[in-house]
Amino acid sequence: MSRKRPRPSRVVVVFDFGGVLSAGHDPIDGIHALLGGDRETLATAIWDERPAYDRGALTAAEYWGAVAAGAGVDALTPSEVAELQQADDRYWLRLDPESRTLLHDLARHETPLVILSNASVAFGEAVRRADWFEAFAFAVISGEERCEKPDPEIYEILLSALAHESGGVARPGDVVFFDDRADNVAAARALGIDAHRWERNDPARGEAPNPGVAMAREVLAGRGILLD
Numbered sequence: 001m002s003r004k005r006p007r008p009s010r011v012v013v014v015f016d017f018g019g020v021l022s023a024g025h026d027p028i029d030g031i032h033a034l035l036g037g038d039r040e041t042l043a044t045a046i047w048d049e050r051p052a053y054d055r056g057a058l059t060a061a062e063y064w065g066a067v068a069a070g071a072g073v074d075a076l077t078p079s080e081v082a083e084l085q086q087a088d089d090r091y092w093l094r095l096d097p098e099s100r101t102l103l104h105d106l107a108r109h110e111t112p113l114v115i116l117s118n119a120s121v122a123f124g125e126a127v128r129r130a131d132w133f134e135a136f137a138f139a140v141i142s143g144e145e146r147c148e149k150p151d152p153e154i155y156e157i158l159l160s161a162l163a164h165e166s167g168g169v170a171r172p173g174d175v176v177f178f179d180d181r182a183d184n185v186a187a188a189r190a191l192g193i194d195a196h197r198w199e200r201n202d203p204a205r206g207e208a209p210n211p212g213v214a215m216a217r218e219v220l221a222g223r224g225i226l227l228d
């Protein structure tokens with residue numbers, strides 16, 4: 001199908017995942033229940049190797065093997081690796097209730113939505129299987145791209161994927177992006193993306209409102225995006 005004129009520009013909303021859409025930030029309980037050992041050593045193992053796992057430098061077996069070593073477990077079977085990955089996926093895939101409502105409100109008005117996350121290849125697969133993922137056009141996952149935020153290259157990958165989707169050019173200013181890390185926001189802004197720092201979700205906030213969601217609603221309303 002050929003188009004004589006480019007489509008009118010449309011704002012795309014891009015979300016980071018951890019700290020923004022996910023309800024929690026510390027998967028240790030589920031991992032500790034499976035591996036046992038000293039919690040502190042285990043936590044160190046989980047987080048020390050995570051950046052390498054999230055940029056695709058370690059396989060699931062290598063990452064979970066290193067985590068298990070931190071719990072004093074020296075070898076994992078493939079099914080144990082899968083079980084650890086599933087426990088971790090289950091933990092992270094729980095959406096913050098207010099974030100979930102915001103996604104519903106955006107999806108109802110057919111606002112194009114994208115995820116841009118520093119996460120492993122395995123987690124990327126889990127994200128795409130989640131029931132709520134149908135609200136999203138696609139996800140850019142650092143492990144798959146072997147490049148992570150705040151490297152400018154991953155934002156270029158996002159912009160070219162958006163251009164490909166629309167059959168035109170993606171204007172960075174038409175992309176509204178939310179992330180809980182200041183360096184990720186600054187790198188996106190440097191490329192002209194309309195990026196905003198989202199205050200990290202507090203899973204213990206109880207009935208208190210989610211400040212990230214409140215900020216995002218204000219920004220999105222300011223961009224003329226319908227939310228009611």
Ligand SMILES: [Mg+2]
Pocket residue numbers: 016017018019020179180181
């Ligand atoms: Mg985050």
